[in-house]
Amino acid sequence: MMKLRRDVFQAIADPTRRAILLLVTTQAMTAGAIASNFDTARPTVSKHLQILTACDLLEQEQRGREVYYHLNPEKMKEIADFLEPFRKMWDDRFNKLESVMKKSITN
Amino acid sequence: MERKTKINAEEGKQELTITREFDLPLALLFKAYEEPEFIEQWMGTKVLKLENKKHGSYLFETSHQGNVMFRANGTIHEFIPNQTIIRTFEMENSEIGVQLEFLEFEQLTEQTSRLTMQVIYRSVEHRAIQLKMPFAYGLNMAHDQLQQVMTNLI
Numbered sequence: 106m107m108k109l110r111r112d113v114f115q116a117i118a119d120p121t122r123r124a125i126l127l128l129v130t131t132q133a134m135t136a137g138a139i140a141s142n143f144d145t146a147r148p149t150v151s152k153h154l155q156i157l158t159a160c161d162l163l164e165q166e167q168r169g170r171e172v173y174y175h176l177n178p179e180k181m182k183e184i185a186d187f188l189e190p191f192r193k194m195w196d197d198r199f200n201k202l203e204s205v206m207k208k209s210i211t212n
Numbered sequence: 213m214e215r216k217t218k219i220n221a222e223e224g225k226q227e228l229t230i231t232r233e234f235d236l237p238l239a240l241l242f243k244a245y246e247e248p249e250f251i252e253q254w255m256g257t258k259v260l261k262l263e264n265k266k267h268g269s270y271l272f273e274t275s276h277q278g279n280v281m282f283r284a285n286g287t288i289h290e291f292i293p294n295q296t297i298i299r300t301f302e303m304e305n306s307e308i309g310v311q312l313e314f315l316e317f318e319q320l321t322e323q324t325s326r327l328t329m330q331v332i333y334r335s336v337e338h339r340a341i342q343l344k345m346p347f348a349y350g351l352n353m354a355h356d357q358l359q360q361v362m363t364n365l366i
Contacts, residue, residue, distance in 0.1 A: 191219060192219045195230055196217035198254065199232045205253045205254045206240045206241065206254075209250065
């Protein structure tokens with residue numbers, strides 16, 4: 106169980122993956138439609154989709170010849186209650202503070 | 213990697229504590245909160261106003277392609293260099309509302325320091341909104357469609 110939880114955190118630690126999750130909040134989308142929102146190469150986006158699907162944040166649905174991705178709200182709710190994204194935001198911010206101030210001495 | 217930033221948010225309380233140990237002398241850490249040019253660099257926002265004194269106020273604003281994406285303001289209640297800042301913080305057009313912040317700056321060694329932020333929200337529900345926000349944070353705002361999604365969510 107702990108391992109699974111960590112995987113979910115790794116999944117949402119990446120900004121592109123968070124952006125993908127937001128994209129599919131309003132509608133199910135194909136991999137191609139999702140990829141068209143990013144400058145990143147298509148295989149990179151596919152990799153992100155794979156990771157998000159592997160930890161159950163995204164679900165695949167076959168419609169005719171196309172595979173659509175949609176959000177798994179149950180899983181999203183589970184992680185929304187965790188503090189990790191908030192902690193990560195502050196950690197990033199403070200890392201920036203530290204590097205800015207270190208640079209100010211050397212200049 | 214070691215987790216330098218710690219968050220303590222007790223169940224059922226309307227406050228949280230953020231603690232961080234810095235690889236910086238105390239004076240330098242405080243400067244990061246005191247001088248607009250440094251705030252602009254590490255927070256990635258423009259400092260339109262900052263009066264570091266009792267009864268002073270501040271205003272931060274971030275624009276992207278001519279649109280205001282983020283605006284925050286507050287009033288300063290206490291400003292003791294290298295020690296304490298007590299202030300309110302309000303992110304404009306957000307449901308979080310006004311929060312009260314107690315910032316304590318401490319020296320650990322000559323080269324290291326600690327910041328403890330106690331943040332008090334209007335209610336447990338307001339704190340919960342804050343904790344869910346970072347999902348929307350750090351996105352590439354350049355994408356119009358993403359902006360649209362963001363607007364729908366907020």
